[in-house]
Amino acid sequence: MPYPAKTSPEAILGAALELLEQGGEDGLSLRALAGRLGVKAPSLYRHYPDKAALEVALVEHGNRRLGEALVAASREGEPEAALEAAARAYLEFARTHPRLYDLMMDARLSALASRESGKAVWNTVLQRVGALTRDPDDTAAAVALWSFLHGYAGLERSGMFGASGPKGGLEAGLRALAAGFKARAG
Amino acid sequence: MPYPAKTSPEAILGAALELLEQGGEDGLSLRALAGRLGVKAPSLYRHYPDKAALEVALVEHGNRRLGEALVAASREGEPEAALEAAARAYLEFARTHPRLYDLMMDARLSALASRESGKAVWNTVLQRVGALTRDPDDTAAAVALWSFLHGYAGLERSGMFGASGPKGGLEAGLRALAAGFKARAG
DNA sequence: GTCTATATGCGGATAGAC
DNA sequence: GTCTATCCGCATATAGAC
Structure with missing residues (x-):
């Protein structure tokens, strides 16, 4: 050979x-x-064929991994506990795979990646949020939660929270959002 | 000459x-x-002296501009209206100066920039949030709001909301956070 | 203070031999 | 399928003439 x-x-x-x-x-x-x-x-x-093709494969792999992590974390019973567990799993993924996470959040690569690969992620977020708002397809609330998590992950990683740290900002945000979502249900 | x-x-x-x-x-x-x-x-x-020095100057300039915009937008009377106006001004800045905003959120440059230049930004966020939580130094709540805005700006800019758009995610998030912050006061 | 010329390094991608 | 050699472009930064 x-x-x-x-x-x-x-x-x-x-x-x-x-x-x-x-x-x-x-x-x-x-x-x-x-x-x-x-x-x-x-x-x-x-x-x-080129670098972009490899990156697309990486994005699809990352989407599957994150989807699995969110599904696994959402096994909690209480809706609020499940949402918090999913949120923490999301942040943990962004922390442990920061550069893969960046690729996944690149819209140009995302557009080329298969839709199925990212479906578990979005569906889990919708389900966890929907359990609180009693709307199984509350896109607005899901976008709000996603924005918060994405922003927290980004600020944390780039060190913008500084030496003093986030000072309970994660818990404060999750609690406030969950409370606000619950209010949407009524 | x-x-x-x-x-x-x-x-x-x-x-x-x-x-x-x-x-x-x-x-x-x-x-x-x-x-x-x-x-x-x-x-x-x-x-x-080098490129980094120019970038630091850009960050300081951006911090001052954003600080002015937030102060100007916070002139509303009602605490909730002032917070929403400040939030929209923050997003508008990130939208109109996306690459300058990126530089400003680079922790290494931020660390080299003068502290005063970024003070107005942080103080305004703390004041707007504090008016709702009745705690003038509620760092946790301010971090939560900052995370949400930073994440929303990033997802919006990179096109992650897709063709369907954010679907009211901004309003849902601001409302939920404001409601949650108000509950902190009681 | 500005210029030309250059050093040095990085990156993606291709041609053609084996 | 892998290799060497190379093209081409980008970048920051420096030396030295004027």
Whole structure:
């Protein structure tokens, strides 16, 4: 076998995830990715047509992972407890996979990703919010919660809360939103 | 005068603001900035020691502008109306100066910027929130509101709300947070 | 203070040999 | 399928002439 395959789309995806989590602040680089796989950069083009295609695959993978985490966290009984658990799972995902999360929140990649991959995420948020507002399709409330979580994750990660920390801002926001959502039901 | 000054720190700052607002998606480039001023890139180093110094100046400028906008918008009488007006002014700033806003939310630059420049922003948020919670220094509530606004601005800008739009998510979030904050007071 | 020329580094992507 | 060699573009930043 003169030219055995050293890598594969799956291996590339896995190495890309590692690189995203361990790498510096800049985005993925095909050179660094190839180096991690013991391969030269041009070889990657045999498995993905270009960098964007790899990024789309990463987004779909991240959507599935986040969806699973939210579904698992939503197993709580009380509607408010389930919502808080899902919210904390969302933030935990953003904390542990910050650069993957950034990719997932890139609308251009999101538009190219399969719709199914992101469905579990959105559906879970809708369900948790709907249990409080008694409207199973309360898009407005879900958007509000999403905005809060996305913003909190971003400010936390970029260090904008400073040395003093968020000072209970997460709990205050979740409580206020949950209370406001409950009021919507009545 | 063999080598008259073609530019100045103030002119560079102004051109950088224009470039941030009109430019593409990538960050500032000293080449593009110099081109806009009718100058070559190395000349800029006579006015700012390096790119970071210029960015810090931009952050301070942005902080002052946002602070003024929030103070002006908070002139409403009712606490809730003032909070909503301030929130809308915050989002309007993020919408009209998206890339400057990004710089302002970069913690590394923020840490280098003067504290006074960002004080009006934070103080206004604290005041508007405090009027509802009856706690003049309710950091938790202010962090919650800030997170919501920051997240909403980010999702809106990156197009994550999609063609269907936010569907009243802004109003739902502001109302829920205001209601929750009011409940804190009692 | 501005210029030309250059150093140095990064990135994505392609051609063609094996 | 992988490789070497290369193209092309971008960037920040510096040296030294005028």
